[in-house]
Each structure stands twice: as C-alpha cells, then as structure tokens.
Amino acid sequence: MQDKYNHQEIEIKWQKKWQEQNLYKTVDEVKGKKNFYALMEFPYPSGNLHIGHWYAFAVPDIFVRMKRMQNYNVMFPIGFDSFGLPAENAAIKHGVDPRKWTYENITYMEKQLQSMGNSFDWSRKIITSDPEYYKWTQWLFLKLYEKGLAYKKKASVNWCPSCQTVLANEQVIAGKCERCETEVSQKDLEQWFFKTTAYAEKLLNGLKDLKWPNSIKESQKNWIGKSEGTEISFKLKRNNAPQPPLNLRGGERSEGELSIKVFTTRVDTLFGVTYLVLAPEHPLISKLTNQIKNLKEIEKYIKETKQKTEIERTDVKKEKTGVKLNGINAINPANGEEVPVFVADYVLGNYGTGAVMAVPAHDDRDFEFAKKYKLAIREVITGGDISTEAYTGEGVLMNSEDFNGTKSEEAREKITKKFGKKIIKYRLRDWLISRQRYWGCPIPVVYDPEGKSHSIPEKNLPWLLPEDVDLTSKNQSPLATSKELKERVEKIFGKDWTPEVDTMDTFVDSSWYFLRYTDPKNEKEFADKEKMKEWIPVNRYSGGAEHTNMHLLYSRFFHKALFDLGLVNEDEPFTERINRGLILGPDGQKMSKSKGNVIDPDKQVKSVGADTVRMYLAFIGPFNEEGQYPWDLGGIVGIRRFLEKVWKIAQKIQNKPTKKQKEESYPATQNLELENLLHKTIKKVSEDIENYKFNTAISAMMIFINELEKKLEHTPEVSKGAFDTFLKLLAPFAPHITEQIWSQLHLQSESTTKSIHLEKWPEYDELKIKEKNIVIAVQINGKIRAQFETNIDIKENQAKEKALSLIKIQKWLTGKKIKKIIFVPNKIINFVV
C-alpha cells in the first residue's frame, strides 16, 4: 500500500476505469429498481469550466450517487446548450467559424467535466446545435405553429442595439438587456411569438402542486400577474363635429357612439372618476383627429413619448405628464357625469385596455396627476384622509348615490353587475422567439411570393443553418445574406419564394432538452412516448435562480402545450426543483476577470484533488438555500486534512497483523459506543444527502472519523467493520479516494474488485442508535443549574429525586416553594418556583 495520498494518480486511474467499465450508463428499465431522473441545467460551451459549474454539477452528484447505491436506476445525463450569441461574437471578433469555436469548446469542456469524477451518463449526451437535435426543435415549432401557438405579428418589441437583435420580455431586466446590460429601445417589427398568454391560467394553477421553492412559485405568480377586475365602457359625448366612419377599431360603437373601455380593479370608486386617461399608443386617438381641437399638441406629445426609452418612460420617480384632449368628453355610466379625457404616458398601451378611469382621491398616480393639472378630486371611500395623499385602502362608499354605505368589496360586485363586466387580465406577454442572429436554430418557415408563411415539410427537416453568411452585415439578419439558403428555397418551393431569415431564441432549444435525454438517438421522433413514460416528469431538477422567469417558465409552457397536443404524457415537466447558491470570490465579491478574483477549478484540482474540491463545495454551506458563499482558500485545507486522515486510518487498518486480536481484552463499551456512533452517522448522512444538506452530512462524517481514530487501538475488529461501512457513506462525496481504499482493503486485484459505487447503501439499526446513557439538564425557572448522567428512559420520579438531591447541595431552592415541575423525558427537568 502506498503510504502517501497521491490524489492525481488515484483520480486519473479511476476515472479511466469507470469510463472503460461504463459504470454510469443508464438503461431505461431495470427489474426491481425504480427509475430516478436527476437533472442539472446543461452548460453553455463557453470554453472553460468555472467553479460555478463544479458547484452546479459535482455537488448534486453526491445525491445522485447515493440514490444509485440505494437501488434506484438513476439517469444523470449531460449535454451542451450550444447555440447562442457568444460563439457569434467570437466569430466576428476573431474571424473564426462559430461552429468550429463551439465544437472545440465542447471537446475541451468535456475533458474538464471528466475531471470532476461525476457519474454522468455520457452515452446520452446531446448538443443543441447538432442538426440531429435541432431538427426536432424545428419539428416541435411546427407543431405549435399548426395549432396557432406560434404566430407572427407586427409589434413594438424590445431591441438591444448592442446584440443587434430583439429580446423577449423576460430578457429585459430593469430596461436593460439581460446579456450585455445595454439599454433596450423599442422597435416596430414583424416577429414570431409563442402564445404563452394562452397558458397563463394553466401556468398559474400548475404551480400549486409542484415541490418547488416558494421563491420561484411566488416569482412566477407575480410574473404571470393575474388580476381580476371590471371593464367599464365610457361613452364619448356627441358633439357637433362630423361623425367618424363606422368600421372603427379601438373604439367601439354602441348605439351609434364611440366609447372608451377601461379596466379597473377598484370599480367601487367609479363615482369618484374625474377624468379618463388614454395611453399615447391608444388607437382611438388617431380616429378622433377631426374632433380633437388641440391635435398638434397631442401629436407632439405622442411623438415625444415614442422617443423616450423604456427606462425613461417607466421611471416611477419621474413627474407625470399629459395633455388634455380638447373637445373630447366622456360620460361616466354610473352618474351620467361628463369628464375630460387626457393622453398621458403613465398609462401603458400594452396592458389592460390601454385606458384607465382616474380616481385621484383613491389612487396615488391619479392623485399626483390631478394635483399637477388642478383636476377635481372627489372622495368616495370613507376611512382615510385625502387632504395630502390618496387613500387607497378599502372602506365604505360615500358620494356614490344608491351605493352609499356599502362596503368596498360588496360594492365592487354590485357596481360590476350594473355598469360593467367582470374580467381577468394577466401581466404575462407572449414569448417573442425571433432573433436577428446567425448562431441559432433556423425558424422552419418559408414565404410564398405574396408573403404568406408556410411550414417547411417534415421531409426537409432538419432545415439546415446555411454556412455562407456575412456575420457583420448591418440592419438585417445574417441569414438574409446567404445565397445558398435563397437558392435552396427557390429550388424546393419555386421562384420568388423566400426563406425566414430569423433564428429562434436559444431558450426554445432548452425548453425540451430534458425530453431528448430519454431517447437521444431517436431518428423518427423527438423522443419515444414510452421512454418518456419511464422518466418524465424529472424527479429532481437543480439549477440557478436566474432562470426563474425564463427557462423554467418557458419549459413549463412548452410542456403544457405539448401535453395538449398529445405529444407528452404529463402536463408539468419537473416535479422537484432545487435552486443552488452562488460561489463568490475569496473577497466575497462575484467572480470576474476584471476583479481578478476568479478561482480556477483546474488549478485547485491539481493541487488538492477533485475529491477535496467536491467536498469543500459541499461543505461551504447549505446547497439548496440560494446562499452566497465566498471561496475560502484557507477553508479548503480542512477537507483535505479530513481525507488525509481517512487515508491514514485505512493504512493502519490494512497494515494490522491479520491474526485476530482478542476483543475481550478491550472494554466492551468502546465497541458499543462506536457502533452507536456509526449508526447515528448512517442516519444523519442519509437524511442530509436526501435533503441536499451536504454540509452537515460532512460534519457528521468528521465527527465519526475523529472518534474512530481515538478508538482504533482499542477496537480493531469493530473498527474495521465500521470503517468499511463508513467508506460507503463517504463514497458519493469522494468517489476516487474511497474507490482506491476499497479496492485495497478488500485485498483483491484491482481489476476484479467490485466498485464501491456498486455497493449497497448502508442502513441504520434503530436499536443501535438508542443511547444507553444520557445527560439530563436540571433547570430552575428555565435556567440551567446542573446536569446529571443517567440511564435512558429514566422515570420522572427518579429524575426528580436525583435532581433535587443535586440542587439541595447548592441551596438554590432554600426558602422557595416549588410551584411546578416540567419533565421532558431524556432531556430536561425544570423546577418552577
């Protein structure tokens, strides 16, 4: 046996062996085993594995390995989310082919991933930029297209001037591009959308039964933004100007008159309306041009609004502005009162009806606006003071004719019934999936000479990404520069037919990748339905918190849509979700090259070993609490010391003379104590891994090893058995060193030893966990005064006597009367005086 723990030699050796033996290859069914699908978000092939990848993959591998030892048939796949902007940007900057850049990165990162010692099933590897994969992304797109769930429309969309492409709503964070943090602007473009709004209610309802962190559920709930309210129609007052044409959009004719529809959640304040506000985008404005007396002023205001960025426009702190539509008045259906109409950019064009009824007495925004433009403020809800600010709470109605004295909630129902209709609105928008970029999945659509869109037939899939493109061309999608693509379309479809030149958002690729893992090589279907039945829904999915309202919402939408199309068996894709935390630099800051605080995992692995790095990451804090943990260069030595200790004990055990030592010559209690601790450790480690509390599992193992080290001399036989069991507990954390020790201790040639990772997970014995002796704390009024050791399950009376005799010596109770005695079995006895 080697006497030095040489991590490099051991790790390379076993990684090679596991690969040769196909140790982690998963088949779809194993008799007598339950399937378990453990999924981690697959990486983008950026070119280098960082410590965050290690955290994301190596730590959950501990759980995966335990599950496998617990007789589950575990699938733990890996792949690459390989379409995306960085490849294209690298291509533009360095003149390399994005394809080459991506695939070279994948090759390199695969090697890095191997060094983790993870139990990935590489045979199921998928790469989203492979035509074999994106063929099915396109096929699924067409299924949605056929059902009307993918559609094209002209809309004002978010445009990132730096990335030169549009962005989905979810990819705009506080008015800035999620990727490059450039301020986004608005552009009117014809774009492809997925109809996520059709699933708003289902996405909301589905959250209830998911075993997901509360934070994600709440965040998605907010993002979907359901609000129930009332739609009210305000007729416009007829005036002497000529009537507009009949076939209008935006405004609606009722009894020959135009009206403005507003959406409100506080219809109980209807009698307090003193004006209406239209969003600058409201279509009615352009239909009223011959009635608006100050048209020039209005047009100027609208133009100014358009020039503002999204950030400027939606800045809550900004002073509200607006212009009155002279000559236009609306009639409050509740009391017949005429109210003025304003256009103001604090009302959003793309939410609700794009128009609101303003109740300055009971809405902060309306209050501010009314004060500025000296508009009437009428109190209709009692319970507040509206002299300096709006009262937005509930109350009892006043100044509301028949409804005076009614409570807000009741009034909402009654007023809705009489003057409006109940309506539900969602904040969620449709998912914009077009991207004006090259390195993505081509949208499988062509246009006929009239410009009408048509599906590309299945036999022409995969619809290949062309290669003869100019990546630097401005103001058009790179695909538009491909001669080959143009010719391909004309050859297949006819003259003057043209290709769609946008590619899909990469989030489309990742919305179904976990389905492909179940059947990665299938050439006839995106995945076999029977195979999906074995694995879907995913049992446990772990990843980063940044995907809450993007990937996780998109996947849920996609899956629900596929379910309704009969293509998958379940309507939710992921049963349990775990959000991991974040590893910070040693300075407690986010790692970044510019700060120079980046930890290179390769260097760490070289110096202390993969087992140590894995375990240190698991030890740094609870994995599932989204915490932020600084990488402590000092702290990692604690784990290394622990593994060195394990190594040393293994040596001692192996080098012991083989002749049996007489156990009787040692105190029997030592053996019992060790067994007791071992079984407690099995329980603790098993439960903690199950709950992703790897940090406390490691701490329990450290306690065990420290005890074992002390007892080794006195209990050689029991220690050996206990150590053997302990190794299995440690195996998921430190797969290499345990495999090495295991193979040596079992004195077989290394080639024939059964891997420790194929061993059965230890089970604890409830009887052995039970303590023989315990310490009972004696309290007076809840304060600890003394403690005594006694046998377990001591009766209350005995405990009381013992405690009292202890207390008597100390005179704590002299002259005091005992009012009450609280006895907590095996823990505490408390005297209340």
Added chain:
RNA sequence: GCCGGAGUGGCGGAAUGGUAGACGCGCACGACUCAAAAUCGUGUCUCGCAAGGGGUGUGGGUUCAAGUCCCACCUCCGGCACCA
C-alpha cells in the same frame, strides 16, 4: 411601493419550542524538531480569579422554557414595479 428570503463568534456556518455557537477555518498555548513546515494535544462568545452574570438585528408579547412562535420596527439580499 409590492412579493419572497435572511440577520447567530474573527470567518463559512450548526441547532424536531428543551443545555446556543456542532463541524470546519483562523487564532493562542503546548508536544515533536537544532529549527521550520507537517502532524498531534489543549483552549478559543463575553464580563469575572471564582461563584455567577450577560448574550442569536431592535423593542414588545406568548410559554415552565424562544435563535426558533406572535406583533411592531431596522438592516441586507433576490424578484417585480406608473400593471390601473
């Protein structure tokens, strides 16, 4: 402003309402060594020689007993934000 989460040693962090600070780092002292490193041992919330007192963001409360439950507040992190 709204929604979620968190505040515990010098640091990362432990604690089914039942002995706060497990485990690890760091630090101090000791052993080994010519010496250092490594390793091992002891100690390490705080005031106090001790007995004892105080202590989990702040202030209240419930309870025999509160880091844990309730109320109010403060701070920090994440998300949403003129959504009517």
